[in-house]
Amino acid sequence: GQNIDQPTEMTATEGAIVQINCTYQTSGFNGLFWYQQHAGEAPTFLSYNVLDGLEEKGRFSSFLSRSKGYSYLLLKELQMKDSASYLCAPMDSNYQLIWGAGTKLIIKP
């Protein structure tokens, strides 16, 4: 079967760094996406990894290891507005995104 495993909730301090891990199992693989979803809003695109390694985009970086079925999202210099759910979504062989429940990130001052 296909599944996503992320922590349900994480807490971090403003200005700090947090790493959100994701392990996945899919039927085939065509890359992995990270989305941010604020409460009551639709997801917004953060990153896309299709090759192994680290992709850096401003304060956010995303890492992928295809052999381990593992990815992480790294958020630096945390701001209060980063409080949201972060969704790890691998894409299977049919180019369909597989969604988990995401990780709720709580930022404290």
Next chain:
Amino acid sequence: GAVVSQHPSRVICKSGTSVKIECRSLDFQATTMFWYRQFPKQSLMLMATSNEGSKATYEQGVEKDKFLINHASLTLSTLTVTSAHPEDSSFYICSARDLSGGAEETQYFGPGTRLLVL
């Protein structure tokens, strides 16, 4: 990034009525659009994949006669919830795939439509 709009953003209707939700890609052409439903504190659930000029592909358990999808152009897809009931109350979100950029598989989401059926 690519922009996707949805209309209406919020709708309240009586049980038994039909509701149409529009999804538009504003600055790109989308041959494929996706319709999701999300209940509170749950993950996104794909309802159907909408392809321009052809019939939509529905996920298992989604009634095609209840959730009518029309993808008439490269920038517009509509979802009609027919004979809505209170259990259809949910957050409906569309997404569109932008084929013009480097990450061709990226899905961009509309802002969502919150449906409340009384």
